[in-house]
Amino acid sequence: MTRPWDIAVVGGGIMGCATALGLAEGGMRVVVLDKGDLCQGASGVNAGTLSLQIKRVSLMDYALRGHELWEAMGDAVGFRKTGGYTLAFTPREAALLEERQTLKRAAGAPITFVSPKAVWAAEPGIADSVVAASYCPEDGYANSSLTGAYYRARLTEAGIAVRVRCPVEGVEASAGSFALATPDGPVRAARLLLAGGAWLAPLAAMLGVDLPVRARVNTVSVTEAMPALFSTVIGHATGLLTMKQKPNGTVLIGGGWQGRGTPDAGRGQVSADTLAPNVALACHAVPALQDARLLRSWTGFEANVPDFYPLAGALGGVEGAYVLGCVRGGFTIGPYLGRLMADLILGRAPERPLFDPNRSFEGDT
Amino acid sequence: MSRTADTPAPVRITFDGRDYDARPGESLAAALLRAGVPATTQRHAPGPARGAFCWMGWCQECRVRHRGRWVEACRLTVYDGLTAEARRAADVR
Amino acid sequence: MSAETDIAVLGAGPAGGAAALAAAAGGARVVLIDEQAHPGGQVWRKKDVDLPGLAETPETCAGARLRGDLEASGATFLGGTRLWHIERVEGGWRLHLLTRGDRAETLTARAAILAPGAREFVQPFAGWTTPGVYGLAGATALMKSQGCPPGRRSVVAGGGPLALFAAAEILRLGGEVAAVATPNGRGDWLRCAPILAANPALARRGAELIARIRRAGVPILWRHVVTRAEGDRALIRVHAAPCGAEWAPTGAARAFDADALCVGHGLIPNVDVAVLAGLPRVYDADRGGWVVEAGPDGRTALEGLFLCGDGAALRGAETAARAGAGTGQAALADLRGTPAPPPAPRRPDLRARFGRAMTALARPRPGLLRLTRPNTVVCRCESLTRATLDAAIDAGAAGLDALKSATRCGMGPCGGRYCLTAAARLIEDRTGAAEGTVPPPVPRPPLFPLPVAAVAAGFDYDDLPIPAPAPL
Structure with missing residues (x-):
């Protein structure tokens, strides 16, 4: 029998890969297993928005560090720092914008309020019905579909074993070691990190732990290549729109509109009932989008727990088992949380606090 | 093109700045093909040329700009006065 | 606009047309949807242009018969309409359509019959993006609907009967054919002799096609594949080389001056709608590659969703029409809660065997990858x-x-x-993976580039359903 791995990371998304890299750097022998392929879940299908304007106030520090890490990844992940506007079209939205962005600004995001005139001067394609806006020069995007190829290359360089199309079908925990059942045979490891995104709950259940993980079914759409319409990341005061035009001219439209389906049923479905208003909202912000053609819409499962804060830490009651996931804004923050997790597992003190997965969720909805 | 008394009168269309005759009922792509223009990308631009390929509205190679929007030339029925712009060769990545 | 019906039939070719007729004959409300302006599908296509003096063919006659029957039936035909999404709803299926004039509409049906037919496979080869290079089935569709040959002088290349048909059609429409290149050997056809002998009408048709090609002095290159299309802004020359039994080129190519090349390497069942609706795919080279399981009466694993014709298995128009009729009856029976009609007697079906043999001739072989x-x-x-x-x-x-x-x-x-x-x-x-082990990605809606204006139309900003903002 081969020597057990120091750690098995279950789930090859951004969280799992980023942690695996930190662990390998710290000297551990690491294997990453994914039931599909690297970054083909939420990590690879989200809209790629890197916007401080849509981050939670208490996660702003983490998001700022996340932005730095994405910037360092650079062209390999299609990183662009474009700046971003968040738009309000009614007085009610303007009030919401002011309240929320003031708090985020206080939390350290360099957000300023700008006049509609300033918006139109910078972005002539934006509708003349804007009544208020905020701007953040740190905002931009990365190309989520490149994350898989990026991490595959990094993991390979780091000598990390990668097993794709390799679902974990069972876990046996015994004194200081785990045996994972997979179609390719058992995988033995001294430690275990669960980073299975929307599929975390069934993984934790294999260890007898009940995690209240739910999944949102976020819809993203892309248009055919268009002439230059706008150059920044555009959002909406309610958070129901994120939009960017890529260097190839295609426009990516997101905003968390809900499709249907559940992770255990395998895949989500686009709902025409929510796709239509999502696209209509995009046209409301940039009217020239009316002339575009929609090429594809798809969904990704975004995991969360009732308080919408991350699960990041040791799993109570199971020696050597850890969990990382359920991060709101996980695309932005994931690479940084991965570093912190690696420090925790390596026995070093993480530079920022993590998020105890064993906390109580009672009272949260 | 010879015309008999039974043949309906042609319609006039403009593509990529040039005028052509077309048969009522035919598609823009077919009209261009009969006129000896298999490419639906710009005539005088450097870069690769593309044109109708699948003739079923799927491959998108024959897409042209019509009334400000992309349409498949093989699915666009001609009408008198139809004007369409060629896809820029530079857009063929 | 949204409407509802008992049975929606997607695709008005031989299978869908027959399904609509069968269902409408039983009194159900039937809506038949097709992206073409008229029923007929690819094989029984109607001409879009008025070209006096062009003789009828067995296909145009069959199409005219179907169109006449549909006209007389109670079925509603929705032409020039494409489906961009399908969703399961309480008690049926919701079809999201883009109709003529780029209007988005929905149709909710208690049952949906998918008869989506097949699309073409072309193995990429040097120069296949040159203007003047066309899919073989596509060029055939062009000739049927537009009544014009694909060029002044064409090379036709592909397996099975379609290449011969297309070459003969070019000649009939007044075009010139420089050569017909088929990866099939004479022996491939000889092995079909018993099946052809049992279908005298179809065999005679084939012999006529070959005779017409021969009379025009067109060389038929057996066991040849096109290796290269030459030309910059337009095709000027086509290179064809001998190939082996697995269709890999083996020898020096011959060049033919031509301004059109019609080339195809077999057909692929259109399973996108069925997969989008939630059905799994399986690989079966005999049925056409990645297919979706459907019973002989078109039933699938999803309630109220039926699949028939070449979209289920490549067997040709005659078989598709028979399967379509059975599927229409099964959908009707389910709707009524009556027992399904007895399955068609399982006697040896010569037409199905013929369709299967012709499909096998055109099925792409692994050597094509060398192109x-x-x-x-x-x-x-x-x-x-x-x-x-x-x-x-x-x-x-x-x-x-x-x-x-x-x-x-x-x-x-x-x-x-x-x-x-x-x-x-x-x-x-x-x-080094085996054939059929790399599945295609799940199709994503819209199934074709959808005008944003159509899907966003009719929304008033004040009516946008805006839920509570995300937690701070």
Whole structure:
């Protein structure tokens, strides 16, 4: 029998890969297993928005560090720092914008309020019905579909074993070691990190732990290549729109509109009932989008727990088992949380606090 | 093109700045093909040329700009006065 | 606009047309949907232009009969209409349509019969993006609907009877044919002799086609494949080389001056709608590659969803029409809660055997991969070459989702229809995986480039359903 791995990371998304890299750097022998392929879940299908304007106030520090890490990844992940506007079209939205962005600004995001005139001067394609806006020069995007190829290359360089199309079908925990059942045979490891995104709950259940993980079914759409319409990341005061035009001219439209389906049923479905208003909202912000053609819409499962804060830490009651996931804004923050997790597992003190997965969720909805 | 008394009168269309005759009922792509223009990308631009390929509205190679929007030339029925712009060769990545 | 009906039939070719007729004959409300302006599908297409003096063919006659029957039936025909999404709803299926004039509409049906037919597979080869190079089935559709040959002087290339039909059609429409190149050998056809003998009408038709081609002095190159299309802004020359039994080129190519090349390497069942609706795919080369399971009466694993015709298994128009009628009856029976009609007697069906034999002649063989050179464009939309894809595969993109993500292969406006089948074979070849082990990605709506204006139309900003903002 081969020597057990120091750690098995279950789930090859951004969280799992980023942690695996930190662990390998710290000297551990690491294997990453994914039931599909690297970054083909939420990590690879989200809209790629890197916007401080849509981050939670208490996660702003983490998001700022996340932005730095994405910037360092650079062209390999299609990183662009474009700046971003968040738009309000009614007085009610303007009030919401002011309240929320003031708090985020206080939390350290360099957000300023700008006049509609300033918006139109910078972005002539934006509708003349804007009544208020905020701007953040740190905002931009990365190309989520490149994350898989990026991490595959990094993991390979780091000598990390990668097993794709390799679902974990069972876990046996015994004194200081785990045996994972997979179609390719058992995988033995001294430690275990669960980073299975929307599929975390069934993984934790294999260890007898009940995690209240739910999944949102976020819809993203892309248009055919268009002439230059706008150059920044555009959002909406309610958070129901994120939009960017890529260097190839295609426009990516997101905003968390809900499709249907559940992770255990395998895949989500686009709902025409929510796709239509999502696209209509995009046209409301940039009217020239009316002339575009929609090429594809798809969904990704975004995991969360009732308080919408991350699960990041040791799993109570199971020696050597850890969990990382359920991060709101996980695309932005994931690479940084991965570093912190690696420090925790390596026995070093993480530079920022993590998020105890064993906390109580009672009272949260 | 010879015309008999039974043949309906042609319609006039403009593509990529040039005028052509077309048969009522035919598609823009077919009209261009009969006129000896298999490419639906710009005539005088450097870069690769593309044109109708699948003739079923799927491959998108024959897409042209019509009334400000992309349409498949093989699915666009001609009408008198139809004007369409060629896809820029530079857009063929 | 939204409407409802008992049975929606998607695709008005031989299968869908027969299904609509059968269901309407039983008194059900039937809506028959097709992207063409008239029923008929690819095989029984109606001419879109008025060309006096052009003789009828067995296909135009069959099409005219179907159109007449549908006209007299109670079925409603929705032409010029494409489906961009399908969703399961309480008690049926919701079809999201783009109708004439780019209007988005929905149709909710208690049962949906999918008769989507097949699309063409073309193995990427040097110069296949040159204007003047056409899909063989596409060029055939062009001739049927527009009544014009694909060029002044054409080369026709492909397996099975379609290449012979297309060549004869070009001649009939006044075009010249420089050569017919078919990867089939004479022996392939000889092996079909018993089946042809049992179908005298179809055999006679084939003999007539070949006689017409011969009379025109057109060379028929058996066991040949087109290796290269030459030309910059337009096709000027076509190179065809001898090939082996697995269709890999084996010898020196001959060149033919031509301004049109009609080339196809078999058909692929259109399963996108069925998969989008939630049905799994299985690989079955005999039925046409990645297919969806449907019973002889068209029933699928999903309630109220039926599939028939070439979209279920490539068997040709005659078989499709019979399957369509049975499917229409089964859908009607389910709707009424009456027992389904007894299954058609399982007597040896000569037409099905004929369809199967013809499909086998055209089925792409593995040697075709050799046509795709390192610098050959595979993904037309994104202009990605085989070398680019091979590099990504070597770097670990061993599935189509990973290959798409890493390279954008299949992410252009055609939705991967003209590259992903070839890309899957590249992966299989490069990684040593068996044929049919790299599944295509799940199709994503819209199934074709959908005008944003259509889907966003009718929304008033004040009516936008805006839920509570995200937690701070």
